[in-house]
Amino acid sequence: MHSLVQPDAWVALKLPNGTLRVLQVTPNTTVSLGKYGSFPSNLIIHRPYHLTYELQDKREGENFSRLRIVPASELYADILTSSASSSAPGSPTLAPEDDDADAELPTGVEYSLVDATSGAVVAKTDRAAVLDEASALRQTLSVEEIEALKQDGTNAGKDLIAKLMLSHTALDQKTEYSLAKYKLLKTKKYIRRFCVTPLDVPMFDHWLLEEKDPIKILDMREEMIALLGCWANVHYGGVDRCENATDEEPQAESTALDHSAGRWLVVDDTGGLLVAAMAERLGVLYPPEKEETLETYLESQKPPQQKEAASGPKSSKDEPDAEAPEEATEDASMQEEAKVEAQIDETKETDVKAESAQDPGSHGINPKKYPTGGPRHRSNDLAVPYAQSNTLTLLHHNSQANLSFLRYYDFDNTNPAQPLTHPLATNLMTLTWLQLLDPTADTAYMAEPPAVTPEELRGWKTNRRGNYHRKRRRWARVRHVVDTTRAGGFSGLVVASTMDPISVMKHAVPLLAGGAPIAIYSQSVEALTALVDCYSIARRTAWISNPPEGAAGKTPEELETWEGNDEFPLNPTLVLGAALQTSRVRKWQVLPGRTHPLMTSKGGAEGYIFTAWRVKPAEGKIEARGKGRHSKRRKVGE
Amino acid sequence: MTKPSPFLNPGQTTKAGSLAIVHLSRDNLVPAILDDTVGEVNGYAEGTVINTRFGSFPHSTLIGQPWGSQIRASVVDTGSRGRKRKVRDDTDEPSNDTEEAASAKKPATAASGFVHVLPPTPEIWTMSLPHRTQVVYTPDYSYILHRIRARPGMRIIEAGAGSGSFTHASVRAVYNGYPTAAEDRKGKVYSFEFNEARFQAMEREVKAHDLSDLVQITHRDVYNDGFLVNGESPEADCVFLDLPAPWKALPHLSRHRPATEAVNGQDQPWVSPLRSDRAVHLCTFSPCIEQVTRTVDAMRRLGWMEIEMVEVAHKRIGVLRERVGLNMPGDRGSNQSPYDVAEAVNRLREVEGRFKEFHGRNQKAAKSANDDDVDMNDSVEASAAETNGAGREAAAEPPSDNAPSVPSFMMGRLVHRTEPEIKTHTSYLVFAVLPQEWTEEQEAAAFEKWPCGKESKVIGSLDKETRKKEKRELLKGKKKRKSEK
Numbered sequence A: 001m002h003s004l005v006q007p008d009a010w011v012a013l014k015l016p017n018g019t020l021r022v023l024q025v026t027p028n029t030t031v032s033l034g035k036y037g038s039f040p041s042n043l044i045i046h047r048p049y050h051l052t053y054e055l056q057d058k059r060e061g062e063n064f065s066r067l068r069i070v071p072a073s074e075l076y077a078d079i080l081t082s083s084a085s086s087s088a089p090g091s092p093t094l095a096p097e098d099d100d101a102d103a104e105l106p107t108g109v110e111y112s113l114v115d116a117t118s119g120a121v122v123a124k125t126d127r128a129a130v131l132d133e134a135s136a137l138r139q140t141l142s143v144e145e146i147e148a149l150k151q152d153g154t155n156a157g158k159d160l161i162a163k164l165m166l167s168h169t170a171l172d173q174k175t176e177y178s179l180a181k182y183k184l185l186k187t188k189k190y191i192r193r194f195c196v197t198p199l200d201v202p203m204f205d206h207w208l209l210e211e212k213d214p215i216k217i218l219d220m221r222e223e224m225i226a227l228l229g230c231w232a233n234v235h236y237g238g239v240d241r242c243e244n245a246t247d248e249e250p251q252a253e254s255t256a257l258d259h260s261a262g263r264w265l266v267v268d269d270t271g272g273l274l275v276a277a278m279a280e281r282l283g284v285l286y287p288p289e290k291e292e293t294l295e296t297y298l299e300s301q302k303p304p305q306q307k308e309a310a311s312g313p314k315s316s317k318d319e320p321d322a323e324a325p326e327e328a329t330e331d332a333s334m335q336e337e338a339k340v341e342a343q344i345d346e347t348k349e350t351d352v353k354a355e356s357a358q359d360p361g362s363h364g365i366n367p368k369k370y371p372t373g374g375p376r377h378r379s380n381d382l383a384v385p386y387a388q389s390n391t392l393t394l395l396h397h398n399s400q401a402n403l404s405f406l407r408y409y410d411f412d413n414t415n416p417a418q419p420l421t422h423p424l425a426t427n428l429m430t431l432t433w434l435q436l437l438d439p440t441a442d443t444a445y446m447a448e449p450p451a452v453t454p455e456e457l458r459g460w461k462t463n464r465r466g467n468y469h470r471k472r473r474r475w476a477r478v479r480h481v482v483d484t485t486r487a488g489g490f491s492g493l494v495v496a497s498t499m500d501p502i503s504v505m506k507h508a509v510p511l512l513a514g515g516a517p518i519a520i521y522s523q524s525v526e527a528l529t530a531l532v533d534c535y536s537i538a539r540r541t542a543w544i545s546n547p548p549e550g551a552a553g554k555t556p557e558e559l560e561t562w563e564g565n566d567e568f569p570l571n572p573t574l575v576l577g578a579a580l581q582t583s584r585v586r587k588w589q590v591l592p593g594r595t596h597p598l599m600t601s602k603g604g605a606e607g608y609i610f611t612a613w614r615v616k617p618a619e620g621k622i623e624a625r626g627k628g629r630h631s632k633r634r635k636v637g638e
Numbered sequence B: 001m002t003k004p005s006p007f008l009n010p011g012q013t014t015k016a017g018s019l020a021i022v023h024l025s026r027d028n029l030v031p032a033i034l035d036d037t038v039g040e041v042n043g044y045a046e047g048t049v050i051n052t053r054f055g056s057f058p059h060s061t062l063i064g065q066p067w068g069s070q071i072r073a074s075v076v077d078t079g080s081r082g083r084k085r086k087v088r089d090d091t092d093e094p095s096n097d098t099e100e101a102a103s104a105k106k107p108a109t110a111a112s113g114f115v116h117v118l119p120p121t122p123e124i125w126t127m128s129l130p131h132r133t134q135v136v137y138t139p140d141y142s143y144i145l146h147r148i149r150a151r152p153g154m155r156i157i158e159a160g161a162g163s164g165s166f167t168h169a170s171v172r173a174v175y176n177g178y179p180t181a182a183e184d185r186k187g188k189v190y191s192f193e194f195n196e197a198r199f200q201a202m203e204r205e206v207k208a209h210d211l212s213d214l215v216q217i218t219h220r221d222v223y224n225d226g227f228l229v230n231g232e233s234p235e236a237d238c239v240f241l242d243l244p245a246p247w248k249a250l251p252h253l254s255r256h257r258p259a260t261e262a263v264n265g266q267d268q269p270w271v272s273p274l275r276s277d278r279a280v281h282l283c284t285f286s287p288c289i290e291q292v293t294r295t296v297d298a299m300r301r302l303g304w305m306e307i308e309m310v311e312v313a314h315k316r317i318g319v320l321r322e323r324v325g326l327n328m329p330g331d332r333g334s335n336q337s338p339y340d341v342a343e344a345v346n347r348l349r350e351v352e353g354r355f356k357e358f359h360g361r362n363q364k365a366a367k368s369a370n371d372d373d374v375d376m377n378d379s380v381e382a383s384a385a386e387t388n389g390a391g392r393e394a395a396a397e398p399p400s401d402n403a404p405s406v407p408s409f410m411m412g413r414l415v416h417r418t419e420p421e422i423k424t425h426t427s428y429l430v431f432a433v434l435p436q437e438w439t440e441e442q443e444a445a446a447f448e449k450w451p452c453g454k455e456s457k458v459i460g461s462l463d464k465e466t467r468k469k470e471k472r473e474l475l476k477g478k479k480k481r482k483s484e485k
């Protein structure tokens, strides 16, 4: 994973001015960096990540710019010399106060031309050359002249910078510091360098937050994602498959690790960012990589005979595996079906909304009534592709989950022909709140397509037959997901949602295994303080000592699905250790003699995290041990 | 294969010989390896017993329980222990069978007291572990592991192991199954510690937590001796250094023999502890800014890229009911001052009224006996006190819109506060990336496989001018449409 840039991979290009360009590296295209220039995409395909490139001038007879890897020694040359000189006793220290002082340039000192945020030197000055040109170039450059220089585009912009500097003002009247500052500004604008980084979850979040659309991800910062994943204890939890496993090993281990069932329940209103982050922790986010050349790539892009590639390059590229060919041949018809389905879903969606608005879950869950596993024997249409463990189960409020951000990871949950080679196809399940709380009201769950005898099937047209199989498969999947979810036993709950967390907890907590951790993100603190208050000590004590009407005399099992009333919106004994926290990362600039926190950073929603554990209350009345008694007891204990 | 670690796969119930966490209160979690020894242990007939201020809990009552279970305290006889210590505690129930310990004694449930038993997680472990050093807490390690891309299947180098807080978090992050054979490459933690006692404690812990196959702990001074294990490379994908002088360890984390090492051992081939075919992510953790400066300088010299330094500011937040009002119950946590101006004025009016009433009465009395000054002063004071009390009583009658049935846990306003003590500084986190090597031969081969010159279209960004133009046109179009309407 993320060793070499794969064809069609999504990457983030870091530009000298600190911005990111996120794009998909399509082979045989020209990547434009705007004012910084452009280069062929093939030059970064199957090349390592994290290298810093410089666009070179076009070679004679070539119509494209080649790239040069800029070594670290070159990037840092000036910082390192300046740190050496500033640590030497008696050398002048640089401070912002020097800015406008008319100090003379110390001789033999290089200018520190560094990018303040990354600490990297963006360009190196050659003092001799600078001075040489200084005498030749005294006047300020006009805008036209700058443009003309840019057109030249020579020497990766360094010449331009040097000239701009010299034209700015007489060199010897500038202090080292102000000169450096000026050049830095110019450098950020004109140097033709970039760095290729993988669009993994940390980078993706960073980009969404800083440049794209922080609202869509509820302002969820990296530190929040990290805390959620840890507190919900989300980790690889099974043996089914993992993107890093070099060889598929037999499933023997699964019996040894019985109940390894790493199954996490997720509620995600961040367009799939949370799912992506948790999938990354499970090791099921990235599709497998393969060795390719342009030739084999183009070959694989060719549509299968007789049929145009209906879904574009992606789905036909991710080829065969035992089950895939069948899926692939049905591709075209399925695309059609999908459209129809999407329409149905759209009309349905409004219904679901209406329903959940007026009645947010008055349906209790009784997991035991819905045993897992459908009647598989009838036909292998009913064999579901889902993994037993190391899975995410997403509860969503539209009839189709909004996981649009997963497209950056080659996964499209709205595509029924999503190839099974993507780990999310087998390890991510989705269901609606309606399917969870009242499956009988859900058409997809209820409408079992009739079983047709093989003889009858053979008589059908291919299209109709494909349609039939597809419907039955879809139904089997819905059944499986709904039934296994309702059976509960989840290893943890992770939430980043705009929905009232109390309502989420009411229905999600009963689905959790004992001891399972809970982690809920909210943009603002109020929703979470209300949730914590449901579990206050005073409330729990009251629940135990003086149970509300309807709760008295019931067993703990019966009270798992407590409906809630004004005084006890939730059963306060099902959750332990309810706590709230927040965290914020502050960035610093580290430069010799100029180390300090950055002056500005993003505001927006602060973001808070609720954490707790699911517990199983003991049967019968239980009394906490009082204060008065324990002083004597303690003596015994110590 | 050993049995799976309770940290990674606790199963459904607590097991003898396996770690469990006994949750007493929010800040009091006790880790315990459950012991099913039958017969007397430490003078307890019930076997091993955990004694807490919430009661006594014989391990036998904690074993075989579903995780998360609430466990009742037991009546445990401490007679023999008490006698041995010569501190006889009379409040304990008398018991006759203390001395015949060899057989199992089934503990009797106590009238009150309970705990919950939780499966261990790195978060709980960090809260409850035996401290041998400063440790890295959840807000820091969660962010660090996220940033250094510690994911299933990765190999991570960690030094020093210290108290093992970070070790437990990182093994969860990189875990992708136990290796089934010697050559089976799985996610793994390579941990280094040079303090002998801490190294041994770590070794014991790793074993007790069934992590031996996933955590390789090495007794080593990494400044001088680097990160190879038995001469072999861990092939690390990511590195975390929590050491006083990270810059002394950094030269070992190179792709090639560092210049500083060239003098000694030139003849032997140099092996890098890093994975060669991808970028390596690194984090160092240092409390002082001077350490950061030196570390960053070393990183730059050694070719680390994307160097970034941050601090994590974390706060725990308390949620409480702020109960302010003259009518609030007089228990702890309530503030019996007026809820609002109206309540304040009401009360002042009442005081005023009573005072006038009293004063009027008194004036009449004074007219009849105007030589009794001292008495009068006394009675004014007395009456004022009485008025105060009465006022309070009067205000205690709930206002009409506040239904009398509101339970105390719902009274007042719901508020939150930062915990009383904040960790304002833990350490500075320096992140960096070391890209993989890319030789000219490799580049030539890649260029061969992915030749250029047949580009069909342009992707990526347009420059500012073109974008502006497009926007202008878009706006024009919109305006047109509007004017058409």
Ligand SMILES: C[S@@+](CC[C@H](N)C(=O)[O-])C[C@H]1O[C@@H](n2cnc3c(N)ncnc32)[C@H](O)[C@@H]1O
Binding pocket: B133, B134, B135, B136, B159, B160, B161, B162, B163, B164, B165, B166, B167, B192, B193, B194, B195, B198, B220, B221, B222, B223, B224, B242, B243, B244
């Ligand atoms: C602050 S502690 C690490 C705490 C640990 N990260 C945790 O979360 O528990 C630092 C440890 O580094 C060890 N150490 C210091 N110098 C070392 C060296 N040169 N090689 C190996 N370990 C070293 C110390 O003995 C100490 O235990």
